[in-house]
Amino acid sequence: MLSKIAVPLAAMLVFLVLWEAIVWINDWPNYIMASPSDLPAAYSKFWNLFLIMGWQTLWRTVLGLILAIVFGVVLGMVMGFSRTMRDALYPLLVGFNAIPKATIVPIVALLFVGAHDFNTVLIAFMISFFPIAVSVSIGLSTLEPEYRDILRSLGASQSTIFWKIALPKTLPEFFGALKVAVTLAFIGTNLMEIVSPHGRGLGALFDSGKTNSDYPLMFAVLIALALLGIVLYYIVVWLERVFAGWAERQPT
Amino acid sequence: MSDALIEIKSVRHAYQTASGPLPVLDGLEVSVPEGGFVAVVGPSGCGKSTLTRLIAGLMKPDEGEVWLHGERVKGPRSTVGMAFQNPVLLEWRSILKNVMLPLEIVKTPMTAAQQEARARELLALVGLEGFEDKRPSELSGGMRQRASLCRSLVHKPEVLILDEPFGALDAFTREDLWQTMLKVKEEEPFTGVLITHDLRESIFLADQVIVLSGRPARTQYVMDIPTNRTRTLDDLYTPEAAERLNILRHQIEIAQGRAPANGEAA
Numbered sequence: 001m002l003s004k005i006a007v008p009l010a011a012m013l014v015f016l017v018l019w020e021a022i023v024w025i026n027d028w029p030n031y032i033m034a035s036p037s038d039l040p041a042a043y044s045k046f047w048n049l050f051l052i053m054g055w056q057t058l059w060r061t062v063l064g065l066i067l068a069i070v071f072g073v074v075l076g077m078v079m080g081f082s083r084t085m086r087d088a089l090y091p092l093l094v095g096f097n098a099i100p101k102a103t104i105v106p107i108v109a110l111l112f113v114g115a116h117d118f119n120t121v122l123i124a125f126m127i128s129f130f131p132i133a134v135s136v137s138i139g140l141s142t143l144e145p146e147y148r149d150i151l152r153s154l155g156a157s158q159s160t161i162f163w164k165i166a167l168p169k170t171l172p173e174f175f176g177a178l179k180v181a182v183t184l185a186f187i188g189t190n191l192m193e194i195v196s197p198h199g200r201g202l203g204a205l206f207d208s209g210k211t212n213s214d215y216p217l218m219f220a221v222l223i224a225l226a227l228l229g230i231v232l233y234y235i236v237v238w239l240e241r242v243f244a245g246w247a248e249r250q251p252t
Numbered sequence: 253m254s255d256a257l258i259e260i261k262s263v264r265h266a267y268q269t270a271s272g273p274l275p276v277l278d279g280l281e282v283s284v285p286e287g288g289f290v291a292v293v294g295p296s297g298c299g300k301s302t303l304t305r306l307i308a309g310l311m312k313p314d315e316g317e318v319w320l321h322g323e324r325v326k327g328p329r330s331t332v333g334m335a336f337q338n339p340v341l342l343e344w345r346s347i348l349k350n351v352m353l354p355l356e357i358v359k360t361p362m363t364a365a366q367q368e369a370r371a372r373e374l375l376a377l378v379g380l381e382g383f384e385d386k387r388p389s390e391l392s393g394g395m396r397q398r399a400s401l402c403r404s405l406v407h408k409p410e411v412l413i414l415d416e417p418f419g420a421l422d423a424f425t426r427e428d429l430w431q432t433m434l435k436v437k438e439e440e441p442f443t444g445v446l447i448t449h450d451l452r453e454s455i456f457l458a459d460q461v462i463v464l465s466g467r468p469a470r471t472q473y474v475m476d477i478p479t480n481r482t483r484t485l486d487d488l489y490t491p492e493a494a495e496r497l498n499i500l501r502h503q504i505e506i507a508q509g510r511a512p513a514n515g516e517a518a
Protein backbone atom coordinates (compact mmCIF):
# COMPACT_ATOMS: atom_id res chain seq x y z
CA MET A 1 0.00 0.00 0.00
CA LEU A 2 2.78 2.37 1.03
CA SER A 3 4.86 1.42 -1.97
CA LYS A 4 1.88 2.14 -4.23
CA ILE A 5 2.22 5.84 -3.38
CA ALA A 6 5.88 5.99 -2.42
CA VAL A 7 7.30 4.44 -5.60
CA PRO A 8 5.66 6.81 -8.12
CA LEU A 9 6.43 9.73 -5.80
CA ALA A 10 10.09 8.76 -5.62
CA ALA A 11 10.19 8.38 -9.40
CA MET A 12 8.75 11.89 -9.76
CA LEU A 13 11.36 13.26 -7.36
CA VAL A 14 14.22 11.57 -9.21
CA PHE A 15 12.87 13.04 -12.45
CA LEU A 16 12.80 16.59 -11.00
CA VAL A 17 16.29 16.26 -9.54
CA LEU A 18 17.66 15.02 -12.89
CA TRP A 19 15.94 17.84 -14.72
CA GLU A 20 17.37 20.43 -12.32
CA ALA A 21 20.82 18.83 -12.56
CA ILE A 22 20.87 18.81 -16.37
CA VAL A 23 19.92 22.49 -16.55
CA TRP A 24 22.49 23.31 -13.89
CA ILE A 25 25.35 21.26 -15.37
CA ASN A 26 24.83 22.70 -18.87
CA ASP A 27 24.34 26.12 -17.39
CA TRP A 28 21.35 26.74 -19.64
CA PRO A 29 19.72 30.15 -19.28
CA ASN A 30 15.97 29.81 -18.66
CA TYR A 31 15.02 30.98 -22.16
CA ILE A 32 16.42 27.68 -23.41
CA MET A 33 15.20 25.44 -20.64
CA ALA A 34 13.55 26.40 -17.39
CA SER A 35 14.40 24.31 -14.37
CA PRO A 36 12.07 23.05 -11.64
CA SER A 37 13.32 25.71 -9.26
CA ASP A 38 11.88 28.38 -11.60
CA LEU A 39 8.41 26.94 -11.40
CA PRO A 40 7.24 27.99 -7.91
CA ALA A 41 7.85 31.61 -8.84
CA ALA A 42 5.75 31.21 -12.00
CA TYR A 43 2.93 29.54 -10.09
CA SER A 44 2.83 32.10 -7.28
CA LYS A 45 2.85 34.99 -9.76
CA PHE A 46 -0.04 33.63 -11.89
CA TRP A 47 -1.87 31.31 -9.51
CA ASN A 48 -5.28 32.85 -10.13
CA LEU A 49 -4.78 32.56 -13.89
CA PHE A 50 -3.83 28.91 -13.46
CA LEU A 51 -7.04 28.27 -11.53
CA ILE A 52 -9.31 30.08 -14.02
CA MET A 53 -7.61 28.70 -17.13
CA GLY A 54 -7.25 25.25 -15.65
CA TRP A 55 -10.98 25.14 -14.95
CA GLN A 56 -11.75 26.26 -18.52
CA THR A 57 -9.54 23.55 -19.98
CA LEU A 58 -11.05 20.99 -17.63
CA TRP A 59 -14.72 21.61 -18.29
CA ARG A 60 -14.34 21.77 -22.06
CA THR A 61 -12.36 18.55 -22.12
CA VAL A 62 -14.90 16.80 -19.95
CA LEU A 63 -17.87 18.13 -21.92
CA GLY A 64 -16.24 17.09 -25.21
CA LEU A 65 -15.54 13.68 -23.74
CA ILE A 66 -19.11 13.23 -22.50
CA LEU A 67 -20.43 14.09 -25.98
CA ALA A 68 -17.91 11.63 -27.44
CA ILE A 69 -19.13 8.93 -25.07
CA VAL A 70 -22.79 9.46 -25.93
CA PHE A 71 -22.16 9.66 -29.67
CA GLY A 72 -19.53 6.91 -29.66
CA VAL A 73 -21.72 4.49 -27.71
CA VAL A 74 -24.74 5.07 -29.97
CA LEU A 75 -22.60 4.73 -33.10
CA GLY A 76 -20.92 1.64 -31.65
CA MET A 77 -24.32 0.09 -30.90
CA VAL A 78 -25.56 0.76 -34.42
CA MET A 79 -22.43 -0.81 -35.91
CA GLY A 80 -22.34 -3.61 -33.36
CA PHE A 81 -25.90 -4.78 -33.97
CA SER A 82 -26.17 -4.28 -37.72
CA ARG A 83 -23.71 -5.84 -40.11
CA THR A 84 -24.87 -3.61 -42.93
CA MET A 85 -24.33 -0.45 -40.89
CA ARG A 86 -20.90 -1.69 -39.86
CA ASP A 87 -19.89 -2.32 -43.47
CA ALA A 88 -21.25 1.10 -44.47
CA LEU A 89 -19.82 3.22 -41.65
CA TYR A 90 -16.50 1.60 -40.87
CA PRO A 91 -14.51 2.90 -43.89
CA LEU A 92 -15.95 6.38 -43.35
CA LEU A 93 -14.90 6.33 -39.72
CA VAL A 94 -11.43 5.02 -40.42
CA GLY A 95 -10.96 7.68 -43.09
CA PHE A 96 -12.13 10.41 -40.76
CA ASN A 97 -9.87 9.17 -38.01
CA ALA A 98 -6.87 9.05 -40.36
CA ILE A 99 -6.99 12.83 -40.96
CA PRO A 100 -4.45 14.43 -38.62
CA LYS A 101 -6.54 16.48 -36.22
CA ALA A 102 -3.98 19.29 -36.23
CA THR A 103 -5.25 20.10 -39.73
CA ILE A 104 -8.88 20.17 -38.59
CA VAL A 105 -8.20 22.54 -35.72
CA PRO A 106 -7.54 25.66 -37.85
CA ILE A 107 -10.46 24.77 -40.13
CA VAL A 108 -12.88 24.58 -37.22
CA ALA A 109 -11.34 27.69 -35.69
CA LEU A 110 -12.06 29.62 -38.89
CA LEU A 111 -15.45 28.02 -39.49
CA PHE A 112 -16.88 29.19 -36.19
CA VAL A 113 -14.77 32.26 -35.47
CA GLY A 114 -15.37 33.64 -32.00
CA ALA A 115 -17.40 30.66 -30.78
CA HIS A 116 -14.43 29.66 -28.73
CA ASP A 117 -16.01 27.32 -26.19
CA PHE A 118 -17.98 25.63 -28.95
CA ASN A 119 -14.86 25.14 -31.10
CA THR A 120 -12.86 23.67 -28.29
CA VAL A 121 -15.56 21.26 -27.16
CA LEU A 122 -16.14 20.27 -30.79
CA ILE A 123 -12.48 19.37 -31.34
CA ALA A 124 -12.26 17.48 -28.05
CA PHE A 125 -15.34 15.55 -29.15
CA MET A 126 -14.18 14.90 -32.71
CA ILE A 127 -10.80 13.66 -31.68
CA SER A 128 -12.02 11.24 -29.01
CA PHE A 129 -15.22 9.51 -30.13
CA PHE A 130 -13.50 7.12 -32.54
CA PRO A 131 -11.92 4.65 -30.07
CA ILE A 132 -15.17 4.55 -28.09
CA ALA A 133 -17.32 3.77 -31.14
CA VAL A 134 -14.90 1.10 -32.32
CA SER A 135 -14.60 -0.60 -28.94
CA VAL A 136 -18.36 -0.71 -28.37
CA SER A 137 -19.05 -2.04 -31.86
CA ILE A 138 -16.36 -4.72 -31.56
CA GLY A 139 -17.53 -5.65 -28.06
CA LEU A 140 -21.11 -6.10 -29.27
CA SER A 141 -20.36 -7.85 -32.55
CA THR A 142 -17.97 -10.36 -30.98
CA LEU A 143 -20.43 -11.44 -28.31
CA GLU A 144 -20.54 -15.25 -28.55
CA PRO A 145 -23.96 -16.37 -29.86
CA GLU A 146 -24.43 -18.66 -26.83
CA TYR A 147 -24.62 -15.59 -24.59
CA ARG A 148 -27.59 -14.33 -26.55
CA ASP A 149 -29.11 -17.79 -26.78
CA ILE A 150 -29.30 -18.48 -23.05
CA LEU A 151 -31.58 -15.46 -22.67
CA ARG A 152 -33.26 -15.56 -26.07
CA SER A 153 -34.32 -19.19 -25.56
CA LEU A 154 -36.30 -17.99 -22.53
CA GLY A 155 -38.09 -15.39 -24.61
CA ALA A 156 -36.03 -12.37 -23.49
CA SER A 157 -36.29 -9.25 -25.66
CA GLN A 158 -33.35 -7.70 -27.50
CA SER A 159 -33.20 -4.84 -25.03
CA THR A 160 -33.13 -7.23 -22.05
CA ILE A 161 -30.22 -9.05 -23.69
CA PHE A 162 -28.49 -5.73 -24.24
CA TRP A 163 -28.83 -4.53 -20.65
CA LYS A 164 -28.19 -7.83 -18.91
CA ILE A 165 -25.40 -9.22 -21.08
CA ALA A 166 -24.13 -7.22 -24.05
CA LEU A 167 -23.59 -3.92 -22.23
CA PRO A 168 -21.82 -5.24 -19.12
CA LYS A 169 -19.74 -7.59 -21.24
CA THR A 170 -18.53 -4.65 -23.33
CA LEU A 171 -17.57 -2.48 -20.34
CA PRO A 172 -13.92 -3.60 -20.07
CA GLU A 173 -13.30 -2.75 -23.73
CA PHE A 174 -15.25 0.48 -23.32
CA PHE A 175 -13.08 1.62 -20.42
CA GLY A 176 -9.93 0.63 -22.29
CA ALA A 177 -11.06 2.94 -25.07
CA LEU A 178 -12.12 5.65 -22.62
CA LYS A 179 -8.56 5.80 -21.24
CA VAL A 180 -7.34 6.53 -24.76
CA ALA A 181 -10.22 8.92 -25.43
CA VAL A 182 -9.67 11.04 -22.31
CA THR A 183 -6.07 11.68 -23.33
CA LEU A 184 -7.12 12.47 -26.90
CA ALA A 185 -9.86 14.86 -25.79
CA PHE A 186 -7.32 16.64 -23.62
CA ILE A 187 -4.94 17.01 -26.57
CA GLY A 188 -7.83 18.29 -28.71
CA THR A 189 -8.78 20.93 -26.18
CA ASN A 190 -5.21 22.19 -25.89
CA LEU A 191 -4.60 22.28 -29.63
CA MET A 192 -7.61 24.52 -30.06
CA GLU A 193 -6.72 26.73 -27.11
CA ILE A 194 -3.22 27.29 -28.45
CA VAL A 195 -4.23 27.85 -32.08
CA SER A 196 -7.23 30.15 -31.74
CA PRO A 197 -6.53 33.84 -31.30
CA HIS A 198 -7.59 35.31 -27.95
CA GLY A 199 -8.12 31.80 -26.69
CA ARG A 200 -8.89 30.65 -23.22
CA GLY A 201 -7.72 27.86 -21.02
CA LEU A 202 -4.25 26.60 -20.18
CA GLY A 203 -3.40 26.42 -23.88
CA ALA A 204 -3.93 30.17 -24.17
CA LEU A 205 -1.85 30.75 -21.04
CA PHE A 206 0.90 28.74 -22.69
CA ASP A 207 0.56 30.87 -25.80
CA SER A 208 0.81 34.11 -23.84
CA GLY A 209 3.92 32.75 -22.12
CA LYS A 210 5.36 32.22 -25.58
CA THR A 211 4.41 35.72 -26.78
CA ASN A 212 6.04 37.28 -23.72
CA SER A 213 9.09 34.97 -23.81
CA ASP A 214 8.20 33.89 -20.28
CA TYR A 215 9.81 30.46 -20.40
CA PRO A 216 9.23 29.50 -16.78
CA LEU A 217 5.52 30.21 -17.33
CA MET A 218 5.46 27.93 -20.39
CA PHE A 219 7.04 25.12 -18.45
CA ALA A 220 4.74 25.75 -15.52
CA VAL A 221 1.77 25.34 -17.90
CA LEU A 222 3.23 22.09 -19.21
CA ILE A 223 3.46 20.72 -15.70
CA ALA A 224 -0.06 21.90 -14.88
CA LEU A 225 -1.34 20.18 -18.04
CA ALA A 226 0.43 16.99 -17.08
CA LEU A 227 -1.15 17.10 -13.63
CA LEU A 228 -4.63 17.71 -15.06
CA GLY A 229 -4.11 14.91 -17.56
CA ILE A 230 -3.06 12.54 -14.79
CA VAL A 231 -6.10 13.46 -12.69
CA LEU A 232 -8.50 12.90 -15.62
CA TYR A 233 -6.86 9.60 -16.47
CA TYR A 234 -7.07 8.27 -12.95
CA ILE A 235 -10.70 9.30 -12.65
CA VAL A 236 -11.37 6.98 -15.60
CA VAL A 237 -9.26 4.27 -13.96
CA TRP A 238 -11.32 4.67 -10.81
CA LEU A 239 -14.61 4.48 -12.75
CA GLU A 240 -13.31 1.38 -14.48
CA ARG A 241 -12.58 -0.24 -11.16
CA VAL A 242 -16.08 0.56 -9.91
CA PHE A 243 -18.00 -0.56 -13.00
CA ALA A 244 -15.77 -3.20 -14.58
CA GLY A 245 -13.57 -4.27 -11.67
CA TRP A 246 -14.72 -7.84 -12.22
CA ALA A 247 -12.66 -8.00 -15.39
CA GLU A 248 -9.42 -7.58 -13.46
CA ARG A 249 -7.52 -10.79 -12.83
CA GLN A 250 -7.54 -11.66 -9.16
CA PRO A 251 -3.97 -11.79 -7.84
CA THR A 252 -3.53 -15.39 -6.75
CA MET B 253 -51.62 -36.14 -31.01
CA SER B 254 -49.11 -38.65 -29.70
CA ASP B 255 -47.96 -38.85 -26.10
CA ALA B 256 -44.41 -37.70 -26.92
CA LEU B 257 -43.24 -34.54 -25.18
CA ILE B 258 -40.83 -33.58 -27.94
CA GLU B 259 -41.98 -34.40 -31.45
CA ILE B 260 -40.01 -33.53 -34.56
CA LYS B 261 -41.88 -34.35 -37.76
CA SER B 262 -40.21 -34.51 -41.18
CA VAL B 263 -38.09 -31.46 -40.52
CA ARG B 264 -36.11 -30.09 -43.41
CA HIS B 265 -33.84 -27.09 -43.15
CA ALA B 266 -31.17 -25.34 -45.21
CA TYR B 267 -29.00 -22.36 -44.27
CA GLN B 268 -28.66 -19.60 -46.83
CA THR B 269 -24.95 -19.07 -47.33
CA ALA B 270 -22.88 -16.99 -49.72
CA SER B 271 -22.31 -20.09 -51.86
CA GLY B 272 -26.01 -20.98 -52.03
CA PRO B 273 -28.32 -22.96 -49.77
CA LEU B 274 -26.67 -25.50 -47.46
CA PRO B 275 -29.10 -28.33 -46.63
CA VAL B 276 -28.55 -29.30 -43.00
CA LEU B 277 -31.56 -31.36 -41.94
CA ASP B 278 -33.50 -33.57 -44.32
CA GLY B 279 -36.57 -35.44 -43.18
CA LEU B 280 -35.58 -35.62 -39.54
CA GLU B 281 -37.91 -37.57 -37.21
CA VAL B 282 -37.34 -37.49 -33.46
CA SER B 283 -39.77 -38.32 -30.71
CA VAL B 284 -38.97 -38.17 -27.01
CA PRO B 285 -41.50 -39.34 -24.39
CA GLU B 286 -42.11 -37.32 -21.25
CA GLY B 287 -39.28 -37.89 -18.78
CA GLY B 288 -37.14 -39.47 -21.49
CA PHE B 289 -33.50 -38.68 -22.04
CA VAL B 290 -32.26 -38.92 -25.59
CA ALA B 291 -28.66 -38.66 -26.75
CA VAL B 292 -28.02 -37.47 -30.29
CA VAL B 293 -24.72 -38.39 -31.92
CA GLY B 294 -23.52 -37.80 -35.45
CA PRO B 295 -20.58 -36.57 -37.51
CA SER B 296 -19.30 -33.11 -36.76
CA GLY B 297 -21.17 -30.42 -38.70
CA CYS B 298 -24.11 -32.68 -39.50
CA GLY B 299 -26.73 -30.42 -37.93
CA LYS B 300 -26.95 -31.41 -34.24
CA SER B 301 -26.78 -27.87 -32.91
CA THR B 302 -29.31 -26.83 -35.53
CA LEU B 303 -31.63 -29.46 -34.09
CA THR B 304 -31.28 -27.97 -30.59
CA ARG B 305 -32.01 -24.50 -31.91
CA LEU B 306 -35.19 -25.79 -33.56
CA ILE B 307 -36.39 -27.45 -30.35
CA ALA B 308 -35.61 -24.29 -28.37
CA GLY B 309 -37.60 -22.22 -30.86
CA LEU B 310 -34.56 -20.07 -31.68
CA MET B 311 -35.26 -20.69 -35.37
CA LYS B 312 -37.96 -22.13 -37.58
CA PRO B 313 -37.43 -25.05 -39.95
CA ASP B 314 -38.01 -24.53 -43.67
CA GLU B 315 -40.35 -27.50 -43.67
CA GLY B 316 -41.83 -29.85 -41.08
CA GLU B 317 -43.01 -29.28 -37.55
CA VAL B 318 -41.63 -29.19 -34.03
CA TRP B 319 -44.03 -29.92 -31.19
CA LEU B 320 -43.47 -29.54 -27.47
CA HIS B 321 -46.07 -30.91 -25.09
CA GLY B 322 -48.76 -30.92 -27.74
CA GLU B 323 -48.07 -27.35 -28.84
CA ARG B 324 -46.46 -26.32 -32.09
CA VAL B 325 -43.19 -24.48 -31.45
CA LYS B 326 -43.33 -21.02 -33.01
CA GLY B 327 -40.70 -19.20 -30.96
CA PRO B 328 -38.72 -19.34 -27.74
CA ARG B 329 -40.58 -20.52 -24.65
CA SER B 330 -39.72 -20.33 -20.98
CA THR B 331 -40.24 -24.06 -20.47
CA VAL B 332 -36.89 -24.79 -22.12
CA GLY B 333 -33.47 -24.84 -20.45
CA MET B 334 -30.22 -24.84 -22.40
CA ALA B 335 -26.55 -25.50 -21.66
CA PHE B 336 -23.67 -25.50 -24.12
CA GLN B 337 -20.08 -26.62 -24.37
CA ASN B 338 -19.14 -23.06 -23.51
CA PRO B 339 -20.61 -22.47 -20.02
CA VAL B 340 -21.17 -18.76 -20.85
CA LEU B 341 -21.30 -17.62 -17.25
CA LEU B 342 -21.42 -13.86 -16.67
CA GLU B 343 -18.10 -12.84 -15.15
CA TRP B 344 -19.56 -9.83 -13.31
CA ARG B 345 -22.01 -11.94 -11.35
CA SER B 346 -21.44 -14.38 -8.51
CA ILE B 347 -22.15 -18.06 -9.19
CA LEU B 348 -25.43 -17.77 -7.28
CA LYS B 349 -26.55 -14.74 -9.31
CA ASN B 350 -25.53 -16.51 -12.51
CA VAL B 351 -27.71 -19.47 -11.65
CA MET B 352 -30.62 -17.15 -10.84
CA LEU B 353 -30.41 -15.31 -14.20
CA PRO B 354 -33.31 -17.19 -15.91
CA LEU B 355 -35.61 -16.27 -13.03
CA GLU B 356 -35.12 -12.61 -13.99
CA ILE B 357 -36.60 -13.39 -17.41
CA VAL B 358 -39.17 -16.07 -16.75
CA LYS B 359 -42.31 -15.31 -14.78
CA THR B 360 -42.33 -17.53 -11.72
CA PRO B 361 -44.63 -17.92 -8.74
CA MET B 362 -41.56 -18.20 -6.50
CA THR B 363 -40.80 -15.38 -4.05
CA ALA B 364 -37.32 -13.88 -4.03
CA ALA B 365 -36.39 -16.01 -1.02
CA GLN B 366 -37.72 -19.14 -2.69
CA GLN B 367 -35.78 -18.34 -5.86
CA GLU B 368 -32.55 -18.07 -3.94
CA ALA B 369 -33.29 -21.24 -2.00
CA ARG B 370 -33.98 -23.05 -5.27
CA ALA B 371 -30.66 -21.91 -6.75
CA ARG B 372 -28.73 -22.89 -3.61
CA GLU B 373 -30.43 -26.28 -3.59
CA LEU B 374 -29.38 -26.96 -7.18
CA LEU B 375 -25.82 -25.82 -6.52
CA ALA B 376 -25.66 -28.20 -3.56
CA LEU B 377 -27.04 -31.00 -5.74
CA VAL B 378 -24.19 -30.65 -8.24
CA GLY B 379 -21.58 -30.31 -5.50
CA LEU B 380 -21.03 -26.56 -5.60
CA GLU B 381 -22.06 -25.83 -2.03
CA GLY B 382 -19.79 -23.11 -0.65
CA PHE B 383 -19.07 -21.62 -4.09
CA GLU B 384 -22.22 -19.50 -4.28
CA ASP B 385 -20.39 -16.20 -3.80
CA LYS B 386 -17.39 -16.98 -6.01
CA ARG B 387 -16.85 -15.45 -9.44
CA PRO B 388 -16.89 -17.80 -12.45
CA SER B 389 -13.17 -17.16 -13.06
CA GLU B 390 -12.40 -18.62 -9.65
CA LEU B 391 -13.88 -21.99 -10.64
CA SER B 392 -12.40 -24.84 -12.66
CA GLY B 393 -13.85 -25.78 -16.05
CA GLY B 394 -15.82 -28.67 -14.60
CA MET B 395 -17.26 -26.51 -11.83
CA ARG B 396 -18.30 -23.84 -14.31
CA GLN B 397 -20.10 -26.47 -16.32
CA ARG B 398 -21.90 -27.61 -13.16
CA ALA B 399 -22.99 -24.02 -12.52
CA SER B 400 -24.17 -23.73 -16.12
CA LEU B 401 -26.23 -26.90 -15.62
CA CYS B 402 -27.87 -25.37 -12.54
CA ARG B 403 -28.73 -22.24 -14.50
CA SER B 404 -30.41 -24.32 -17.20
CA LEU B 405 -32.59 -26.00 -14.57
CA VAL B 406 -33.38 -23.22 -12.11
CA HIS B 407 -36.70 -22.25 -13.72
CA LYS B 408 -37.86 -25.90 -13.71
CA PRO B 409 -37.97 -26.36 -17.49
CA GLU B 410 -39.96 -29.16 -19.08
CA VAL B 411 -37.25 -29.67 -21.67
CA LEU B 412 -33.53 -29.61 -21.03
CA ILE B 413 -31.30 -29.19 -24.06
CA LEU B 414 -27.62 -29.97 -23.61
CA ASP B 415 -25.33 -29.26 -26.58
CA GLU B 416 -22.04 -31.07 -25.94
CA PRO B 417 -21.93 -29.74 -22.37
CA PHE B 418 -18.97 -31.91 -21.33
CA GLY B 419 -17.13 -31.72 -24.66
CA ALA B 420 -14.33 -29.45 -23.49
CA LEU B 421 -13.57 -31.28 -20.23
CA ASP B 422 -10.84 -33.82 -19.52
CA ALA B 423 -11.85 -37.48 -19.26
CA PHE B 424 -11.90 -37.72 -15.45
CA THR B 425 -13.83 -34.50 -14.93
CA ARG B 426 -16.23 -35.64 -17.61
CA GLU B 427 -16.95 -38.92 -15.80
CA ASP B 428 -17.53 -36.98 -12.57
CA LEU B 429 -20.05 -34.85 -14.38
CA TRP B 430 -21.81 -37.88 -15.86
CA GLN B 431 -22.47 -39.10 -12.36
CA THR B 432 -23.65 -35.67 -11.30
CA MET B 433 -25.94 -35.70 -14.31
CA LEU B 434 -27.51 -38.99 -13.23
CA LYS B 435 -28.10 -37.56 -9.77
CA VAL B 436 -29.69 -34.44 -11.24
CA LYS B 437 -31.90 -36.59 -13.47
CA GLU B 438 -33.24 -38.43 -10.44
CA GLU B 439 -34.14 -35.20 -8.64
CA GLU B 440 -35.41 -33.03 -11.49
CA PRO B 441 -38.34 -34.04 -13.67
CA PHE B 442 -37.22 -32.94 -17.13
CA THR B 443 -37.26 -34.43 -20.59
CA GLY B 444 -33.75 -34.25 -21.98
CA VAL B 445 -31.93 -34.00 -25.29
CA LEU B 446 -28.18 -34.44 -25.04
CA ILE B 447 -25.95 -33.72 -28.01
CA THR B 448 -22.59 -35.42 -27.64
CA HIS B 449 -19.67 -36.76 -29.63
CA ASP B 450 -18.75 -39.23 -26.87
CA LEU B 451 -20.41 -42.60 -27.48
CA ARG B 452 -19.65 -43.82 -23.94
CA GLU B 453 -21.37 -40.73 -22.61
CA SER B 454 -24.41 -41.40 -24.77
CA ILE B 455 -24.95 -44.98 -23.59
CA PHE B 456 -24.17 -44.12 -19.98
CA LEU B 457 -26.60 -41.23 -19.65
CA ALA B 458 -29.38 -41.70 -22.18
CA ASP B 459 -32.20 -44.19 -22.44
CA GLN B 460 -32.17 -43.80 -26.21
CA VAL B 461 -29.33 -42.96 -28.59
CA ILE B 462 -30.11 -41.48 -31.99
CA VAL B 463 -27.43 -41.55 -34.67
CA LEU B 464 -27.78 -38.85 -37.30
CA SER B 465 -26.49 -39.34 -40.82
CA GLY B 466 -23.94 -36.99 -42.35
CA ARG B 467 -25.16 -33.62 -43.61
CA PRO B 468 -27.99 -33.20 -44.47
CA ALA B 469 -28.95 -35.12 -41.37
CA ARG B 470 -31.79 -37.58 -41.04
CA THR B 471 -32.33 -40.21 -38.38
CA GLN B 472 -30.03 -43.07 -39.34
CA TYR B 473 -30.17 -45.39 -36.37
CA VAL B 474 -31.93 -45.59 -33.01
CA MET B 475 -30.72 -47.63 -30.04
CA ASP B 476 -32.68 -48.11 -26.85
CA ILE B 477 -30.73 -48.44 -23.64
CA PRO B 478 -33.20 -50.01 -21.21
CA THR B 479 -32.36 -49.79 -17.54
CA ASN B 480 -34.14 -50.61 -14.33
CA ARG B 481 -31.50 -49.70 -11.76
CA THR B 482 -29.06 -46.94 -10.96
CA ARG B 483 -26.21 -46.91 -13.45
CA THR B 484 -22.57 -46.96 -12.42
CA LEU B 485 -19.39 -46.32 -14.37
CA ASP B 486 -18.66 -50.06 -14.16
CA ASP B 487 -21.58 -50.60 -16.55
CA LEU B 488 -19.37 -49.15 -19.29
CA TYR B 489 -16.93 -52.05 -18.98
CA THR B 490 -19.39 -54.90 -19.49
CA PRO B 491 -19.51 -57.00 -22.70
CA GLU B 492 -22.99 -55.60 -23.28
CA ALA B 493 -21.66 -52.05 -23.27
CA ALA B 494 -18.76 -53.01 -25.53
CA GLU B 495 -21.20 -54.40 -28.06
CA ARG B 496 -23.37 -51.29 -27.97
CA LEU B 497 -20.35 -49.07 -28.46
CA ASN B 498 -19.25 -51.22 -31.37
CA ILE B 499 -22.58 -50.90 -33.10
CA LEU B 500 -22.69 -47.15 -32.52
CA ARG B 501 -19.13 -46.67 -33.72
CA HIS B 502 -19.99 -48.55 -36.87
CA GLN B 503 -23.07 -46.41 -37.40
CA ILE B 504 -20.96 -43.28 -37.06
CA GLU B 505 -18.56 -44.62 -39.67
CA ILE B 506 -21.50 -45.12 -42.00
CA ALA B 507 -22.70 -41.60 -41.26
CA GLN B 508 -19.23 -40.27 -42.05
CA GLY B 509 -19.23 -42.21 -45.31
CA ARG B 510 -16.26 -44.32 -44.18
CA ALA B 511 -18.18 -47.64 -44.17
CA PRO B 512 -20.85 -48.99 -46.55
CA ALA B 513 -24.38 -48.79 -45.18
CA ASN B 514 -24.96 -52.55 -45.46
CA GLY B 515 -21.62 -53.59 -43.92
CA GLU B 516 -21.37 -55.83 -40.87
CA ALA B 517 -20.53 -54.36 -37.49
CA ALA B 518 -16.85 -54.97 -36.76
Ligand SMILES: Nc1ncnc2c1ncn2[C@@H]1O[C@H](COP(=O)(O)OP(=O)(O)O)[C@@H](O)[C@H]1O
Nearest residue numbers: 267268269276295296297298299300301302303
Ligand atom coordinates in the same frame (compact mmCIF):
# COMPACT_ATOMS: atom_id res chain seq x y z
N1 LIG C 1 -26.16 -19.64 -39.14
C1 LIG C 1 -25.61 -20.46 -40.05
N2 LIG C 1 -25.45 -20.04 -41.33
C2 LIG C 1 -24.90 -20.84 -42.25
N3 LIG C 1 -24.45 -22.08 -42.01
C3 LIG C 1 -24.55 -22.55 -40.76
C4 LIG C 1 -25.14 -21.77 -39.72
N4 LIG C 1 -25.11 -22.49 -38.57
C5 LIG C 1 -24.54 -23.67 -38.90
N5 LIG C 1 -24.22 -23.71 -40.19
C6 LIG C 1 -23.63 -24.85 -40.91
O1 LIG C 1 -24.57 -25.90 -40.84
C7 LIG C 1 -23.94 -27.13 -40.58
C8 LIG C 1 -24.51 -27.77 -39.34
O2 LIG C 1 -24.21 -26.97 -38.23
P1 LIG C 1 -24.46 -27.46 -36.76
O3 LIG C 1 -25.91 -27.71 -36.57
O4 LIG C 1 -23.84 -26.46 -35.84
O5 LIG C 1 -23.62 -28.84 -36.72
P2 LIG C 1 -23.14 -29.72 -35.49
O6 LIG C 1 -23.66 -29.13 -34.24
O7 LIG C 1 -23.71 -31.09 -35.76
O8 LIG C 1 -21.64 -29.78 -35.54
C9 LIG C 1 -22.45 -26.85 -40.47
O9 LIG C 1 -21.85 -27.18 -41.69
C10 LIG C 1 -22.38 -25.37 -40.22
O10 LIG C 1 -21.22 -24.84 -40.80
Ligand SMILES: [Mg+2]
Nearest residue numbers: 300301302415
Ligand atom coordinates in the same frame (compact mmCIF):
# COMPACT_ATOMS: atom_id res chain seq x y z
MG1 LIG D 1 -22.61 -28.30 -32.60
